[in-house]
Amino acid sequence: MLDIVLLGCGGTVPLKNRWLTACYLRCNGRAVLIDCGEGTQIAVKEAGVSLFAIDTICLTHYHADHVSGLPGLLLSMGNEGRIAPLAIYGPRGLQRIIEGLRVIAPELPFSLELHEFTQQQENFIAGDLHFTAFGVQHTLPCYGYRVHLPRAGKFDPGRARENNIPLVVWSKLQKGSAVEWEGTTYYPRQVMGEPRKGISMVYCTDTRPTASLETAAQSVDLLICEGMYGDDEKQDKALETLHMTFSEAAVLAKNARVKALWLTHYSPSLPDPESFLPAAQNLFFNTQCGCDGKRTTLQFED
Amino acid sequence: MLDIVLLGCGGTVPLKNRWLTACYLRCNGRAVLIDCGEGTQIAVKEAGVSLFAIDTICLTHYHADHVSGLPGLLLSMGNEGRIAPLAIYGPRGLQRIIEGLRVIAPELPFSLELHEFTQQQENFIAGDLHFTAFGVQHTLPCYGYRVHLPRAGKFDPGRARENNIPLVVWSKLQKGSAVEWEGTTYYPRQVMGEPRKGISMVYCTDTRPTASLETAAQSVDLLICEGMYGDDEKQDKALETLHMTFSEAAVLAKNARVKALWLTHYSPSLPDPESFLPAAQNLFFNTQCGCDGKRTTLQFED
Numbered sequence: 001m002l003d004i005v006l007l008g009c010g011g012t013v014p015l016k017n018r019w020l021t022a023c024y025l026r027c028n029g030r031a032v033l034i035d036c037g038e039g040t041q042i043a044v045k046e047a048g049v050s051l052f053a054i055d056t057i058c059l060t061h062y063h064a065d066h067v068s069g070l071p072g073l074l075l076s077m078g079n080e081g082r083i084a085p086l087a088i089y090g091p092r093g094l095q096r097i098i099e100g101l102r103v104i105a106p107e108l109p110f111s112l113e114l115h116e117f118t119q120q121q122e123n124f125i126a127g128d129l130h131f132t133a134f135g136v137q138h139t140l141p142c143y144g145y146r147v148h149l150p151r152a153g154k155f156d157p158g159r160a161r162e163n164n165i166p167l168v169v170w171s172k173l174q175k176g177s178a179v180e181w182e183g184t185t186y187y188p189r190q191v192m193g194e195p196r197k198g199i200s201m202v203y204c205t206d207t208r209p210t211a212s213l214e215t216a217a218q219s220v221d222l223l224i225c226e227g228m229y230g231d232d233e234k235q236d237k238a239l240e241t242l243h244m245t246f247s248e249a250a251v252l253a254k255n256a257r258v259k260a261l262w263l264t265h266y267s268p269s270l271p272d273p274e275s276f277l278p279a280a281q282n283l284f285f286n287t288q289c290g291c292d293g294k295r296t297t298l299q300f301e302d
Numbered sequence: 303m304l305d306i307v308l309l310g311c312g313g314t315v316p317l318k319n320r321w322l323t324a325c326y327l328r329c330n331g332r333a334v335l336i337d338c339g340e341g342t343q344i345a346v347k348e349a350g351v352s353l354f355a356i357d358t359i360c361l362t363h364y365h366a367d368h369v370s371g372l373p374g375l376l377l378s379m380g381n382e383g384r385i386a387p388l389a390i391y392g393p394r395g396l397q398r399i400i401e402g403l404r405v406i407a408p409e410l411p412f413s414l415e416l417h418e419f420t421q422q423q424e425n426f427i428a429g430d431l432h433f434t435a436f437g438v439q440h441t442l443p444c445y446g447y448r449v450h451l452p453r454a455g456k457f458d459p460g461r462a463r464e465n466n467i468p469l470v471v472w473s474k475l476q477k478g479s480a481v482e483w484e485g486t487t488y489y490p491r492q493v494m495g496e497p498r499k500g501i502s503m504v505y506c507t508d509t510r511p512t513a514s515l516e517t518a519a520q521s522v523d524l525l526i527c528e529g530m531y532g533d534d535e536k537q538d539k540a541l542e543t544l545h546m547t548f549s550e551a552a553v554l555a556k557n558a559r560v561k562a563l564w565l566t567h568y569s570p571s572l573p574d575p576e577s578f579l580p581a582a583q584n585l586f587f588n589t590q591c592g593c594d595g596k597r598t599t600l601q602f603e604d
Binding site: 012013014015016037038039041042045046062063064065067068069071072075076079096097099100101102103104105 | 314315316317318339340341343344347348364365366367369370371373374377378381398399401402403404405406407
């Protein structure tokens with residue numbers, strides 16, 4: 001299963017009751033943080049999730065509201081005793097951005113492993129989660145993230161018998177490890193059925209609606225998508241600033257046949273996102289307004 | 303008069319209900335900000351003071367908790383329409399720090415005027431306020447700030463008559479401007495008495511007690527001083543980290559004969575500073591615990 005916590009839902013500037021947009025993903029005890037604006041380390045505490053569990057940080061782009069909290073967060077990780085390496089993924093320029101920000105965090109008791117995207121689409125694995133970063137359309141290079149938690153097939157005793165697998169190694173194979181027994185090596189694929197449907201979600205901000213986003217979001221369990229403007233009358237502003245309206249996000253969610261849409265990254269000029277929710281729900285029924293600390297746990301089916 | 307607002311009072315990391323230590327000084331409509339850790343731009347809003355009025359930022363040193371909020375604050379100033387130059391003062395390394403942090407704030411609609419200290423003591427003027435930056439003792443170069451608002455002498459009609467100053471120019475001279483009248487230039491000093499006692503305060507963190515601080519704080523109206531640790535049993539920790547206990551700050555305030563002491567820059571391990579206040583007040587009676595948003599207005603005497 002995959003725990004998802006929306007740490008903040010604000011764009012541009014942190015407000016008193018709205019942290020900047022960031023997302024915390026937890027799977028099997030380890031965590032991934034997507035984006036880290038000013039105050040994200042406080043939002044992590046407020047959400048009651050662990051800073052220490054974060055092994056990977058994914059950055060969408062390098063506007064300050066998505067990355068300015070990084071030096072403080074890294075220092076706090078160090079203060080909490082982290083010594084394990086931390087992986088950071090992001091668009092080209094990552095090395096330069098991290099070097100710049102580390103002017104105020106020069107000494108950390110752990111190393112950073114920087115992974116700078118060079119392609120429009122890149123795949124990587126963090127813990128049990130399979131990520132696809134995909135390029136979107138903003139005022140500077142920006143990526144969305146598709147996150148997939150795969151699920152192995154069911155154990156198939158019929159296949160195990162057909163393949164003459166000794167009963168004594170069944171349970172180990174079922175847990176996913178190869179086993180050697182009396183001079184022969186046995187593999188999980190010899191006893192397992194076809195992989196089953198896993199869990200998938202997409203996190204995407206800041207962008208215009210793009211084909212890359214619609215493709216990545218195809219049939220996901222949850223799409224967390226920017227909705228900078230609630231009012232359709234701000235459509236011109238969305239075009240100008242390369243953001244989206246609620247309606248655009250809802251139409252995209254519908255076209256991508258996602259199960260649920262959470263809106264986030266609200267403009268500071270949008271004090272009450274809920275007031276524009278009914279209109280978005282008319283376009284895509286399972287639209288919800290994100291808010292600080294909003295969380296869900298995505299479970300495997302059946 | 304001088305308005306003083308303690309925007310935050312936390313050291314090391316911002317907490318849910320405690321912003322990082324920063325101070326806002328307002329005099330005759332213009333403002334100076336001292337230090338700018340993560341979240342200071344939110345603390346400015348919460349305190350209900352103007353971001354737009356800030357013409358000068360003074361940095362004590364470059365630990366992240368005193369400077370990590372700078373990129374976001376600068377961008378917000380730009381978003382609010384600032385075009386006037388902004389002065390920033392700080393220890394050596396200022397240029398490098400600002401360049402590093404501006405990797406996420408490369409474009410601002412106003413210029414920065416950077417003033418990097420080269421001496422242990424430096425004087426400068428911001429609006430009507432006269433500053434003295436003085437070196438203190440921390441784990442890296444660090445300065446405290448003495449702030450002085452001078453006060454002109456009283457208008458002395460006796461002197462004006464002795465100096466044969468025409469009655470018609472008296473009021474302009476009284477306001478501080480030189481005046482030309484019938485071919486002769488008259489100066490305020492010809493009609494004014496000796497300058498009167500002004501207003502003075504010192505802001506100082508992070509440091510051990512130093513002679514420079516005690517000298518700068520001599521007889522000031524208000525000393526805002528770090529008190530990282532409340533408990534005297536943390537004395538060894540204060541020595542190790544080059545910070546102060548409440549008791550050390552109180553003794554220093556007494557020796558410097560200040561009128562009032564506000565403690566600030568509390569360790570995150572100090573949830574209830576007030577519980578250690580009585581002991582500090584035993585050493586210096588007018589000791590107060592700083593808290594987020596604590597404010598005062600220092601007035602000229604009589």
